[in-house]
Amino acid sequence: MRHALFFQLLLLSLFLILSAPVSANDNFPIHVLKIQGSINPAQQDLLQEAMNHAFKERAQLLVLQLDTPGGLGETTRNMVKQILNAPLPVAIWVGPDGSRAASAGVFLVAASAIAGMSPNSNIGSARPVGVGGEDIPEAMADKILNDFLSLVRASAQSRGRNVDWYVSAVRESANLTGTEAAMLRVVDLVAVSVPDFIEQIGIRGFEWQNERIYYNIDDVAIVDFQPGLWYSILSWMLDPQIAYFLLMGGLAGIFFELTNPGAIFPGVLGGLCLLLGLYALSILPTNVAGLLLILFGLMLFGLELMISSFGLLSLAAVISLFFGSVILFRFEYGFGGVPMTSIIVTTIGISAFIGFCLYLVAKAHRSKPFSGPHQLLGCTAKVKHWSKDQGIVHLQGETWTAISDTPLTLQPDDLVSVSNVDGLVLHVIPTSTHNTSGG
Secondary structure: OHHHHHHHHHHHHHHHHHHOOOOHHHHEEEEEEEEEOOEOHHHHHHHHHHHHHHHHOOOOEEEEEEEEOOEOHHHHHHHHHHHHOOOOOEEEEEOOOOOEEEOHHHHHHHHOOEEEEOOOOEEEOOOOOOHHHOOOOHHHHHHHHHHHHHHHHHHHHHOOOOHHHHHHHHHOOOEEEHHHHHHOOOOOEEOOOHHHHHHHHHHHOEEOOOOEEOOOHHHEEEEEOOOOHHHHHHHHHOOHHHHHHHHHHHHHHHHHHHHOOOOOHHHHHHHHHHHHHHHHHHHOOEOHHHHHHHHHHHHHHHHHHHOOOOOHHHHHHHHHHHHHHHOOEOOOOOOOOOOHHHHHHHHHHHHHHHHHHHHHHHHHHHOOOOOOHHHHOOOEEEEEEEEOOEEEEEEOOEEEEEEOOOOOOOOOOOEEEEEEEEOOEEEEEEOOOOOHHHO
């Protein structure tokens, strides 16, 4: 009887434990990812990693805090596909105040399940531009416009947003503040912070898999997704200006090491920068012709050492570096490339540095060697032993065989001057000047 009572109490305890309400912070986990800067493959990988982690941790919603000036067109398209086909709803909040969803950011906001902005953030300016911000040829612009117009139109329609405005953002570079965007149904909510955005989503609710979902902010557990160190490094390298600087700096360092062997540090640092730059260029939209022109320019600088061109080869090298830099990155929607100012300043700086390297090499070729037999000419040696026209002398701590053109009468410790060097034999003449440099 006692055992039966104990068993019943045990079952009752288990029932109470299992039926107890789950902690509020476990009812509705929401993950938050911050995306800042240009949209590039590093951001794409980060988004996929955050989605996988959120799904694995059974998060109910993934919130992206967005602030971007734009980015690569192909990467933007891939991220839109990720958001539209995500295993959990993806919400985007553009904030805090002063943030923007420009160019590529417009497409991401259009594709999000729930979109929000801070009151004084802005969205728009999604019209394609060429490398460096210039306009692109009309025929190509029409082709690219139609391609991305269909993408933004389909994304906005699938989320029930203002399709006409999204089209105008791409076609006419239209812009709106957060408050204006909410009034025109470009976004769903205006929120001053991520917690405010999450709370409003719970009150408003959202559609997911044919079900309307609501939640209470007290039941939410907000989890910030922290990217690793590799993401920070990769995102930094994939900035086109950084990739360009790494490439040019690496080539300059290696050129210095090749023309001035033994410095070591410039060569090691240049090699590291060059490898990092080439890795970034392998991901960014790069023209091989531009890279070859830059290498050709360095080769022309090297030929300047061997061929007397009166500066023509150097001038051709500078021109090659400039045009190689201009066409280094090929056009892609949303990709700004390297500004012309940066190209001009970098080309001049690298050319001046390489010119300095060539000056050092030329100076070394023109200067007299610091060692060798000719350095002994005119030095004074001390006689150790002498007989007629030959003997033994002491010079600079060493013992030498010496001869003279005519027989000489010399005593030990007499001084003679070196007139010529023939292998290991010194030609000497008598001197009356007392000089202790030989003994």
